[in-house]
Amino acid sequence: MSRQITYIDAEAVAELLTPTAAVDALRRALAEGFRPETDHARIFEPLERGEFLLMPAETSRSTGIKLLTIAPDNPARGLARIQGLYVLFDSETLSPRAIIDGPALTDIRTSAVSVAAVKDALERDSAPLNVVVYGAGPQARAHVRTVRAVLEGTRAVGGVTSVVRSPARVSGDGDFDEVVAAGSAEADAATKQAGLILCTTTASTPLFGDELVRADAVVVAVGSHSPDARELPGALLGRAVVIVEDRAAALRECGDVIMAIDEGELAAHDLIPMADLARGALELPGGRPVVFKSAGMSWEDLVLAQAIADADEQRR
Numbered sequence: 001m002s003r004q005i006t007y008i009d010a011e012a013v014a015e016l017l018t019p020t021a022a023v024d025a026l027r028r029a030l031a032e033g034f035r036p037e038t039d040h041a042r043i044f045e046p047l048e049r050g051e052f053l054l055m056p057a058e059t060s061r062s063t064g065i066k067l068l069t070i071a072p073d074n075p076a077r078g079l080a081r082i083q084g085l086y087v088l089f090d091s092e093t094l095s096p097r098a099i100i101d102g103p104a105l106t107d108i109r110t111s112a113v114s115v116a117a118v119k120d121a122l123e124r125d126s127a128p129l130n131v132v133v134y135g136a137g138p139q140a141r142a143h144v145r146t147v148r149a150v151l152e153g154t155r156a157v158g159g160v161t162s163v164v165r166s167p168a169r170v171s172g173d174g175d176f177d178e179v180v181a182a183g184s185a186e187a188d189a190a191t192k193q194a195g196l197i198l199c200t201t202t203a204s205t206p207l208f209g210d211e212l213v214r215a216d217a218v219v220v221a222v223g224s225h226s227p228d229a230r231e232l233p234g235a236l237l238g239r240a241v242v243i244v245e246d247r248a249a250a251l252r253e254c255g256d257v258i259m260a261i262d263e264g265e266l267a268a269h270d271l272i273p274m275a276d277l278a279r280g281a282l283e284l285p286g287g288r289p290v291v292f293k294s295a296g297m298s299w300e301d302l303v304l305a306q307a308i309a310d311a312d313e314q315r316r
Contacts, residue, residue, distance in 0.1 A: 005096045008312055010104035016311040017304060019146040022112035023119065025307045026300060030278035034059060036246040039299045049073065053084075057298035062306045063089040066298070068102050082106070088305045098309040105308070109300050110139055111146040114198075114220045114292060117243050117274040120283075121218045121290040122151060122196065128158035132190050134207045134231070135200035136162045136170040136179065139222060143198045144175050161190040163207075188212055196220070204229035204255075210236040213289055221256050222294045230256040232291065238265030240289040243272045249295045256293045 008016070017025075030036075045052040050071040057064055068084030075081055084102030089095060115122075122129065131147065133140045140162065148157050162176040170179045180186040191197060191212040199207055201223040210233045213219060219240070221231045237260040244250035250257045251268055260266040274292070276282040284290060 006098045006309070006312060008098055008100045008308060010101040012312070013101055013104040013108065013308055016308045016315075017108060019108070019112060019115070019149040021307065021311075022108050022304055023116045023146070023150050025303055026112055026116040027119070027278045029059065029299075029303045030275040031280075034275075034299065034303075036273065036275060036297060036299060037248060039246070039249075039297050042298060055298040055301060057302035058091060059299065059302060059306070061091055062097070062302060062309075063091045063094060064302045064305050066102055066105070066301050068106075086301060086305050088302075088309055098305070098312070100305050100308055105301055105305060107138055107142050109304050110222055110294070110296065111142040112304065113245070113294055113296075113300050114143060114222060115146045115150050116278070117245070117292040117294070118196075118218050118220060118290060119150060120277055122147070123154055124284070124286075125195070125216070126155055127195070128156045129195045130158045130190075130193050131160045131196045131198065132163060132187075132194040133160065133176070133198045133200065134163045134182070134203075135198075135223065136164045136176070137200065139200040140198065141175045143200060143220070143222075147196065147198075159190075161187075161194075163187045163190070182207070199223055199231040201231060203231050206233040207231050209233060210239070215287060215289060217289045219289060219291045220294070221291070222296075224255050225253065225296065227253060227255050227258050230259055232256045232260075232293075234260035234263040234265040236289065237291055237293075240291040241272060241284055242266065242270060243274050243277065243290065243292040245274055245295055245297050245300075247271050247273060249297060250293060253295045254293050 040056040043054040053068040055066040066086045086100040086102050086105050088098045159177045162179045165182050167179040197219045199221040223231050
């Protein structure tokens with residue numbers, strides 16, 4: 001290996017790829033024919049102090065792998081629980097092209113995938129959008145910022161309410177207009193009024209009742225990642241239009257989907273792949289909530305890593 005490999009740190013990632021550009025890159029990859037069902041499987045490997053997560057992927061232009069470590073004891077040490085790198089390769093020669101900060105890429109990817117999936121649903125109404133976010137961590141904030149950026153000039157974002165267990169522990173820095181306690185009357189009222197509900201928690205049981213969700217609401221669930229955990233009630237998925245990245249991935253990994261099917265609320269054939277929306281092959285029906293349940297797939301990181309590396313080369 002003769003040429004020097006570029007390293008793109010977290011600060012540069014944020015400079016090189018805006019939320020709007022990330023959403024556009026994901027939708028463009030699907031519109032141009034990428035098939036998520038061909039994605040490579042994620043690999044989990046146990047370690048003495050935690051776990052390796054390996055996420056390989058390839059498209060016609062690039063190949064890459066995200067290498068993350070998950071160390072449950074790290075927060076007590078003042079270190080991040082998840083750390084790692086993305087290694088981007090050229091598809092033709094398989095030569096290394098760039099190394100990118102892994103957590104920074106993940107932060108952009110997760111919210112960009114969510115907004116890419118529900119963009120059509122959010123833009124079919126022009127009324128101000130009231131948002132409720134369950135959670136107040138990095139993903140909660142990233143989702144709010146991505147929604148604001150993508151809807152700028154198209155639809156105004158109204159009030160943004162964060163729902164958490166301990167409101168006093170949430171710092172105010174402009175992402176949220178209000179922070180209320182989970183299970184409170186204020187949380188229920190805000191959820192009832194919300195046109196967009198973002199779920200970004202580690203909950204294993206539903207965060208709210210189906211009766212709190214408007215018939216025209218858009219709901220995004222990204223927090224739970226196992227077949228036996230969920231953030232949404234089965235009854236909500238039963239009356240909603242349910243969007244997923246890939247049917248097989250959702251049926252394998254997404255507890256919200258799996259348990260709703262087990263309860264007889266939902267059928268597997270009702271799931272709508274987000275690629276069908278990006279390609280214009282399907283229009284969302286009205287009069288029903290729209291739910292997007294994300295599993296997180298390897299191709300998404302690769303598409304955005306490629307966009308970041310392209311932008312880095314163009315500025316040099």
